[in-house]
Amino acid sequence: MEPQPVDASAWVLALVKRARRILPGDPEFGDPLSTAGQGAPRAAARTAGRLLGDRDAASRELSLAGLQVWQALTEKVAGRPANAEATVVFTDLVGFSSWSLSAGDDATLTLLRRVAGAVEPPLLERGGHIVKRMGDGSMAVFRSPTVAIAAAVNACEALKSVEVQGYTPKMRIGIHTGRPHRIGSDWLGVDVNIAARVMERATRGGVVVSGTTLDLIGPEELDQLGVNVKKVRRPMFAARPSGVPVDLTMYRVTKED
Secondary structure, eight states: OOOOOGGGOHHHHHHHHHHHHHSSSOTTBTBTTTTOSSSHHHHHHHHHHHHHTTOOOHHHHHHHHHHHHHHHHHHHHHTOOTTOOEEEEEEEEETHHHHHHHHOHHHHHHHHHHHHHHHHHHHHHTTOEEEEEETTEEEEEESOHHHHHHHHHHHHHHHTTOOBTTBOOEEEEEEEEEOOEEETTEEESHHHHHHHHHHHTOTTSEEEEEHHHHTTSOHHHHHHHTEEEEEOOOOTTSOOOTTSOTTOOEEEEEEOO
16 A cells, blocks of 8 residues: 655644644634635635645645734734624615515515615624625624614614605614624624624614623713614513523613604
8 A cells, every 4th residue: 555645734734723723713724704805815825725725734834824823913913802892783775675575676676785885884883894795684783782773773763864756764773782703704603693683673774782781881871872772671471582692681672862
C-alpha cells in the first residue's frame, strides 16, 4: 500500500485543526456562513474556497488559518468584536401575504419599494445596520437600545404615508438586546431568535420590546424619547410562546400623543 501524502495525513490534518482553535478568530472560518459579506479576508476566503475545494488537506487548513487571523485582526482594528452587545430589530408587515395574493405582483412590488423607502431611512439615519431583507420584513442591528427604539417608532410613523391601491400597510417590530454571534454578513444565535419571537407578539402591528432591552434604558431616556410603555400580557388561555425564556417580559412602545 502506498504511503498517504503528508498533506492528506489524518494526524497532520487533526493537528492543524486543533491549532486553528487556539488562533484568534473563528476556527470555522472558510465555510459559506463565515465568508459571506464584505471585507478583504472574506473575499480572499471565498476565492480560496473555489481554488482549494472542500478536500480535507493540511495545506487548505493552513491557508484558512492565515485568513482567520487576518479577519480577526481586521475586526479588532475596526473595533467590532464578534459578540459585542447589540440590539436586534425585526420588522414585518401585518397581513401582507393575504393582501398580496389578491393585489397581484405589480402592486406587491410597488408596495415593497415604497415601504422600504419609508422605513429604511429612519433606521439607517440613526446608525442602524440592515443585516438582511426578507420579502416584507427586515432585520437590523443597533449598538444602542435607546437609538433602536427611537428609530423603530419613527419607522412606524413614516409608514403611515404609504398607500397602494387604497391599502395602507401596518408594520410590527420586535426589539431585543443581547450578544448575538456575528458570522460573515449575518448575525445568528439565541438573541436573534428571541428578537424574532418578540416581533411576533405585536400581532396587530406596532413596536414590542423585550424586558431585557427596556432594563438598559433609564426613565429619563424614555421621557426624552416621548414614548409610552405598557407591559404585554399573555391572554389567559393562550399557549406560552416558544423560543423565549420563560421569565422574559415584553412591552408595547407607543408614541405619545
